[in-house]
Amino acid sequence: MSNFGLFGFGPDGWGAVLLAGAAVSICAAVCGLILASLIGAAAARAKLLGGPIARTIAQAYTTVLRGVPDLLVIFLLYFGSSSVLSSVGGFFGYQGFLALPGFIAGVLAIGIVAGALMTEVFRGAFLAVKPGEIEAAKACGMSTFLRFRRIVAPLTLRHALPSIGNVWLGLLKGSSLLSATGVAELMRQTQIAAGSTRLPFDFYLAAALIYVALAVSSGLLIQAAERRYSRGIVRR
Template sequence: MTSGMFELLGFGPQGWGLPLLKAAGVTIAAALCGFLLGSIFGIGGATLKLARPRALRLIGQAYTTVFRGVPEILVVYLFYFGGSVILTTLMNTGGFPGFYSLPSFVIGVLAIGIVSGAYQTEAYRSAYLRLDRGQIEAGTACGMSKLLLLRRIVAPQTLRFALPALGNIWQSALKETSLLSVIGLTELLRQAGTAAGSTRQPLLFYAIAAAVFLVIGRATGAGLNRMESHLAKPWRR
């Protein structure tokens, strides 16, 4: 029994070790790219919600309300089918008949990124509101430009305050990659399902997938904790 299990999980001709390893790499890549894209959306969304014009604040509020309230899998479907319709229409209008669709990885990254960005918006906004206004006023009084003020005071402290929330959002983005199997992306869960169906060992392969998710989450969580401790050093007494 044990030898058969190791053979199934090995890297030989009958083993599923290499496909599972590749799928884990796809999972990490999709989560990381989606989270980084979400950081761009999050910073932009926080900027809108902190803006003085009411119209900009309403746009930011609409973004976070919609994408925090809609189920993630529905966002994946909307991007998958909606993106295909839009791309096909544009290509057909340009004289290129046929059906066109973006790669599953790109769609997955966009879906994770826009959902992650909605949550990161609130993390960055809340962190910015916690800043010591006295430091900003002191920097301005010393003649700092807005760019220098952002680089030396605003950005480091905003990131420091936002990092605990960003850690939770990262874990959510990592788990959301399992939803991308519905659009054909061969990530960890889909590959585990394929292996389970081929070998009729669902418990083994789904347990392996759960363990890999747990290891990735713990390892990246430890890295974020170290970053949080590093950023907090200048303010420790």
């Protein structure tokens, strides 16, 4: 079979396997982005509006997590959870091995790490909103929730979108680390295919092209979102 045929979707091709791995990578990155956004919003609020204790906790979280490698966090969560769960199981008489599934541990890890980045993204985006725009909403008699929904959130998101795009691309690349816990994402499937066919260059090049295609597609979506949230803004 030719090298080109190895990437087909026939019985001897690896195309479907690579695309399935890419789908797992995308799913992990999406779940990680959702978790990172929730954590980032909460930590950014703590930094901006919280008391001294909340600000200290948020600052410690962002400082520590931005300085620790993603892979190390994955291992800590994966093996740490196994120790905790096995101890809890032993307390109730269960003698087997317990651990979080590799996918869940990996998503939690990359989401928690990305949450530290999203904290600064949201904090900086909120500070970029002009105070006069918020004061005008107050002057119109908007409630706190309505003011947040119609003024604060859209303006903050407009300023945050470019950086959110960077965090998303980081999560997409970081999803490759889930292979360390046995998750069959794109890099794991590529490693299997390369080992089975003894054509590592061909399959790693194919994986690189898939990642580039995902990055380009993501960039186009982010640009479309930026245009939507920048309607009415004069570009200079």
